[in-house]
Amino acid sequence: MTSRLALIQLAVTASKEANLVNARAKVIEAAEKGAGIVVLPECFNSPYGTSFFPKYAEPLENGPSSIALSNMARDAKVYLIGGSFPEIGPNSKFFNTCTIWGPNGDRLGVHRKVHLFDIDIPGKQTFKESSVLSAGSEITTFDSPIGKIGVGICYDIRFPEMAMIAARKGCIAMIYPGAFNMTTGPLHWELLQRARAIDNQMYVAACSPARDETAGYVAWGHSSVVDPMGQVVAKLGEKEDIVYADLDVAFVETSRANIPVSVQRRFDVYPDVSK
Numbered sequence: 001m002t003s004r005l006a007l008i009q010l011a012v013t014a015s016k017e018a019n020l021v022n023a024r025a026k027v028i029e030a031a032e033k034g035a036g037i038v039v040l041p042e043c044f045n046s047p048y049g050t051s052f053f054p055k056y057a058e059p060l061e062n063g064p065s066s067i068a069l070s071n072m073a074r075d076a077k078v079y080l081i082g083g084s085f086p087e088i089g090p091n092s093k094f095f096n097t098c099t100i101w102g103p104n105g106d107r108l109g110v111h112r113k114v115h116l117f118d119i120d121i122p123g124k125q126t127f128k129e130s131s132v133l134s135a136g137s138e139i140t141t142f143d144s145p146i147g148k149i150g151v152g153i154c155y156d157i158r159f160p161e162m163a164m165i166a167a168r169k170g171c172i173a174m175i176y177p178g179a180f181n182m183t184t185g186p187l188h189w190e191l192l193q194r195a196r197a198i199d200n201q202m203y204v205a206a207c208s209p210a211r212d213e214t215a216g217y218v219a220w221g222h223s224s225v226v227d228p229m230g231q232v233v234a235k236l237g238e239k240e241d242i243v244y245a246d247l248d249v250a251f252v253e254t255s256r257a258n259i260p261v262s263v264q265r266r267f268d269v270y271p272d273v274s275k
């Protein structure tokens with residue numbers, strides 16, 4: 001069983017309305033090219049930065065982005081992993097939130113970024129999402145026609161436990177809307193995807209905004225898909241574009257059967273690791 005995955009490396013602007021219009025056009029284009037599962041990037045409808053989160057935040061229920069995403073999924077008849085947008089949630093807390101939509105426009109899941117992006121590489125990249133955002137606390141999976149798929153957001157990819165638990169719940173892929181930067185992107189973006197793919201013998205995809213050199217936070221781009229053997233099967237440069245890859249469940253099964261690490265774990269040797 002296969003399904004075509006499309007990653008939309010969207011050129012995100014300061015206009016939420018323009019971003020929603022552009023996202024819709026690209027989702028429909030991806031569906032016309034045969035995609036059954038479509039992914040948008042982290043903060044697909046706003047610039048990425050702590051000063052922007054409160055300004056662009058909207059509620060999950062009936063906010064403009066949720067309505068637009070539901071309509072896109074329904075009109076294109078695709079499973080849509082709707083990147084993320086700043087959410088104003090319970091108790092007026094802000095979250096970095098990914099919504100997942102089915103082909104009839106129903107919402108299938110919500111992932112609030114679990115691991116907030118707080119780093120300080122002096123002179124290169126400093127970011128403190130936790131100065132504005134609250135963290136989610138759920139592992140998120142949803143059922144697609146080719147099987148269960150796990151969803152994380154960007155910095156979540158650095159935490160192997162999340163992908164491992166998703167794999168143990170039966171996921172055949174992990175998908176991360178993300179926005180690495182010009183420091184961590186060249187170092188870690190591809191390596192982390194390949195690591196999570198090999199750890200768990202699953203497809204891993206990460207979808208970035210297109211690079212905008214004039215933005216306060218310059219995204220690395222390079223949206224890509226890695227297969228269960230750790231091979232990069234699709235990859236973009238830095239410009240706005242769409243990349244496609246066929247996800248093949250049989251290849252996940254063969255990879256897991258040929259190198260059966262998931263049944264060779266020695267929890268007797270490392271009992272502190274949760275089963």
Ligand SMILES: NC(=O)CC(=O)C(=O)O
Binds near residue numbers: 117154178184185
């Ligand atoms: N933007 C992020 O959440 C993560 C990132 O850029 C990194 O881990 O590097």
